[in-house]
Amino acid sequence: MDITRRRLLVLMPAAAVAWKYVLAGTPEASPNYRLTDHWWGMLMDITKCIGCGTCVRACAEENDVPDGYYRTWVERYHRDDWKIERPEVESPDGGKHGYLHEPAEGGKNFFVPKLCNHCAESPCTQVCPVGATFDAPDGVVLIDKKYCLGCRYCIQACPYGCRFLNPKTNTAEKCTLCYHRITKGLTTACCEVCPTGARQLADLKNPKDPIHEFLRTHSVQVLKPHMATGAKVFYNGMDGSVR
Amino acid sequence: MQIPVEGFMYPNEVELQWSILIVLYPFITGLVAGAFILASLERVFRVQAVKPTYRLALLTALAFLLVAPLPLQLHLGHPERSLEMYLTPHRSSAMAMFGFVYLWYLMAVLLLEIWLDYRRDIVVMSQKESGWKRLVYRVLTLGSSNISERSLHIDERLGYFITLIGIPSAFLLHGYVGFIFGSIKANPWWSSPLMPIVFVFSAMVSGIAAVMLIYMFSSRLRGREIDMRCLDTIARYLLYTFIIDFSLEMLDLLQRVYEADESFRSLDFMVHTRLWTSQVIVQILLGTVTPIALMGLTQFVRLTETTRKRVYGLAGCLTLMGIFAMRWNVVIGGQLFSKSFLGYTTYKMAFATREGLLPALILMILPFVILWVLVKLLPPWLESSPAPVISAAAPARGIN
Amino acid sequence: MNRFKDTEHLIRLAAVIVLALIAFVVLRFALVPRSFGQYGHYRGAAIAETAARPVAFAGHQTCEACHTDVVDLKKQGKHVVVACEACHGPLAKHADDPGSVQPKKLDTMVVCTRCHEANSAKPSGFPQVVTADHSGGLACDTCHQPHRPKIETEEVKK
Numbered sequence: 003m004d005i006t007r008r009r010l011l012v013l014m015p016a017a018a019v020a021w022k023y024v025l026a027g028t029p030e031a032s033p034n035y036r037l038t039d040h041w042w043g044m045l046m047d048i049t050k051c052i053g054c055g056t057c058v059r060a061c062a063e064e065n066d067v068p069d070g071y072y073r074t075w076v077e078r079y080h081r082d083d084w085k086i087e088r089p090e091v092e093s094p095d096g097g098k099h100g101y102l103h104e105p106a107e108g109g110k111n112f113f114v115p116k117l118c119n120h121c122a123e124s125p126c127t128q129v130c131p132v133g134a135t136f137d138a139p140d141g142v143v144l145i146d147k148k149y150c151l152g153c154r155y156c157i158q159a160c161p162y163g164c165r166f167l168n169p170k171t172n173t174a175e176k177c178t179l180c181y182h183r184i185t186k187g188l189t190t191a192c193c194e195v196c197p198t199g200a201r202q203l204a205d206l207k208n209p210k211d212p213i214h215e216f217l218r219t220h221s222v223q224v225l226k227p228h229m230a231t232g233a234k235v236f237y238n239g240m241d242g243s244v245r
Numbered sequence: 246m247q248i249p250v251e252g253f254m255y256p257n258e259v260e261l262q263w264s265i266l267i268v269l270y271p272f273i274t275g276l277v278a279g280a281f282i283l284a285s286l287e288r289v290f291r292v293q294a295v296k297p298t299y300r301l302a303l304l305t306a307l308a309f310l311l312v313a314p315l316p317l318q319l320h321l322g323h324p325e326r327s328l329e330m331y332l333t334p335h336r337s338s339a340m341a342m343f344g345f346v347y348l349w350y351l352m353a354v355l356l357l358e359i360w361l362d363y364r365r366d367i368v369v370m371s372q373k374e375s376g377w378k379r380l381v382y383r384v385l386t387l388g389s390s391n392i393s394e395r396s397l398h399i400d401e402r403l404g405y406f407i408t409l410i411g412i413p414s415a416f417l418l419h420g421y422v423g424f425i426f427g428s429i430k431a432n433p434w435w436s437s438p439l440m441p442i443v444f445v446f447s448a449m450v451s452g453i454a455a456v457m458l459i460y461m462f463s464s465r466l467r468g469r470e471i472d473m474r475c476l477d478t479i480a481r482y483l484l485y486t487f488i489i490d491f492s493l494e495m496l497d498l499l500q501r502v503y504e505a506d507e508s509f510r511s512l513d514f515m516v517h518t519r520l521w522t523s524q525v526i527v528q529i530l531l532g533t534v535t536p537i538a539l540m541g542l543t544q545f546v547r548l549t550e551t552t553r554k555r556v557y558g559l560a561g562c563l564t565l566m567g568i569f570a571m572r573w574n575v576v577i578g579g580q581l582f583s584k585s586f587l588g589y590t591t592y593k594m595a596f597a598t599r600e601g602l603l604p605a606l607i608l609m610i611l612p613f614v615i616l617w618v619l620v621k622l623l624p625p626w627l628e629s630s631p632a633p634v635i636s637a638a639a640p641a642r643g644i645n
Numbered sequence: 646m647n648r649f650k651d652t653e654h655l656i657r658l659a660a661v662i663v664l665a666l667i668a669f670v671v672l673r674f675a676l677v678p679r680s681f682g683q684y685g686h687y688r689g690a691a692i693a694e695t696a697a698r699p700v701a702f703a704g705h706q707t708c709e710a711c712h713t714d715v716v717d718l719k720k721q722g723k724h725v726v727v728a729c730e731a732c733h734g735p736l737a738k739h740a741d742d743p744g745s746v747q748p749k750k751l752d753t754m755v756v757c758t759r760c761h762e763a764n765s766a767k768p769s770g771f772p773q774v775v776t777a778d779h780s781g782g783l784a785c786d787t788c789h790q791p792h793r794p795k796i797e798t799e800e801v802k803k
Contacts (some may be wrong), residue, residue: 075255157257
């Protein structure tokens with residue numbers, strides 16, 4: 003596609019407007035973000051996930067996630083008929099390159115993307131000895147890289163396996179809900195690139211957010227509700243075999 | 246390195262987070278608590294028979310307590326930030342609160358008790374010794390050379406009081422370690438209200454066994470007679486404590502097998518495969534049932550002194566091995582299975598890395614080196630000439 | 646006076662303890678970061694630090710501001726819901742400096758198959774093909790225009 007000089011002159015002002023989004027990489031440029039106005043969560047629609055792994059790749063690129071570790075990943079389930087307590091699950095390289103091979107014959111097959119659930123009562127922040135991981139006032143669970151000791155207690159305490167130790171920084175790490183993006187009015191990298199809209203960022207405090215209507219009209223679940231973590235990632239169409 | 250995985254594990258779970266150093270840590274703190282409880286048997290419960298090991302037990306506890314933070318420092322991603330635990334401790338975190346329990350125990354209980362018990366000897370040696378040793382003793386006296394009857398009596402009373410506080414403190418020290426694991430709801434192998442109690446009792450077992458072995462070994466080194474009444478009593482307490490510990494662990498196991506909850510199938514499979522050797526063979530059969538049987542034997546069958554010493558020696562070694570295996574099975578075992586209950590990973594222990602086998606071995610030897618230094622500095626035994634003033638009101642604790 | 650003398654060592658000990666406590670308080674005041682405790686038990690400044698990270702994906706609104714022709718094309722087909730960077734990768738740097746940072750040319754055999762290769766785990770309503778049977782090894786953009794993928798009877802290329 004070629005851009006002629008004339009086109010460019012016309013498009014420059016438009017670009018300048020869009021430029022503002024990108025320029026808001028500096029904290030001073032997003033002064034209109036108030037912590038108490040938001041309460042972040044996410045909606046996962048299992049009926050729409052195609053297991054392409056674009057979210058996993060995008061997250062790794064957006065957040066410099068080291069190889070072999072995953073801030074988000076996609077699992078593929080194979081439930082053999084009635085064996086709900088014994089599904090066959092796999093996640094080759096976190097599903098980063100999609101799933102080109104066929105699952106086992108028969109049964110029900112589906113994909114489940116996972117990430118940090120940004121729990122309202124997170125067990126990980128409870129056990130951090132120094133306050134390096136915390137629940138921000140807008141509902142995102144974050145890690146203070148400069149304060150973390152690397153004791154790994156939080157990694158042990160997370161029931162969902164979403165945390166890991168970054169070998170480069172020697173600190174705990176996990177999904178930040180692309181905090182640097184959502185505070186600038188963008189959506190998370192994974193939601194941005196999801197081609198089917200299976201992943202959608204949700205601001206539970208925003209009355210206009212479509213999640214409220216969705217939650218009213220669909221049956222949703224959270225992962226491991228018996229752990230009472232107050233998880234804020236809601237799964238639509240999730241099978242009972244999901245661990 | 247590629248880690249072999251069986252079944253499914255969440256992608257971030259494959260690599261173990263807590264290594265052999267974190268196995269070592271509860272083992273060491275357990276020895277501390279156990280050694281202290283043995284010492285307190287004499288001081289508070291007036292079990293006269295174990296008096297010969299009183300000071301040795303205290304020094305053993307101190308030697309191990311000084312080494313205890315080292316495996317943690319080696320494990321931390323940022324050891325230089327460890328002071329944060331004391332500066333901004335997160336009150337909801339068991340690990341943070343443990344930092345203070347440790348500090349309390351070290352400073353307020355152990356050091357104070359040792360100082361008070363040894364004070365007269367310290368003052369005497371500060372006047373007798375020369376060179377740098379003299380300086381060390383002078384510093385330890387805190388500038389006071391008063392060893393009058395009354396001051397020693399005050400020390401005695403205060404020491405008693407501290408030991409009294411020290412007993413629940415010792416329970417707290419190791420019970421807390423148990424709680425650090427037992428309070429993690431995400432991990433069904435760890436999550437149990439029994440965990441702190443099992444840890445406390447296994448700590449006592451390991452501590453008593455350690456002091457028993459050190460006493461036997463050091464007597465042999467010094468060419469001294471072992472006080473058999475003392476040794477028999479220690480062995481008896483070891484047996485009782487071990488029976489309680491074993492019962493608790495079997496209770497936990499029985500309950501799990503019977504209730505067979507969501508995690509059971511996965512855990513059961515793990516014990517039967519990856520943990521078979523370390524749990525069933527080493528911990529239970531060789532490390533618990535055998536020493537209990539051996540020591541139980543000495544209670545019912547009359548054996549000669551030599552035979553009893555051999556039996557105690559063997560039982561003691563097996564006990565320590567068994568308790569170490571227990572820590573291994575808890576820490577490593579708790580990370581071998583997936584929280585999805587659908588798979589297992591493998592622990593790849595390196596040798597000469599920061600968290601490998603080599604530093605673990607060094608850290609196990611180090612307390613004995615420190616103990617040797619402590620024994621030289623603060624002899625648990627009156628070797629040659631007695632102190633200038635021996636008063637009947639404050640008898641020396643170190644004898645033999 | 647005598648009584649006092651006999652507890653002298655304990656008083657010295659108490660003094661040592663008090664000194665240590667004072668040293669600890671001073672240390673705490675000096676070392677704990679100022680913003681600690683601002684919102685809770687953590688360094689308040691960490692929130693802003695986390696938010697200050699530069700963005701790698703520009704977001705489709707940014708792309709659409711310049712590439713309006715593509716927008717018009719996409720509006721005519723099913724790929725209207727697919728974000729630009731889902732296929733084209735992170736392009737915030739390109740949006741910063743469109744002239745010097747050029748996005749890579751995509752290989753449709755790789756990009757398209759990730760979503761559209763048939764797999765029984767994908768929802769049945771989702772358009773998927775077995776590429777070997779479907780195109781016999783031809784690149785997808787031989788017949789399909791990625792921004793408006795449906796093939797009308799007479800149209801072929803962009």
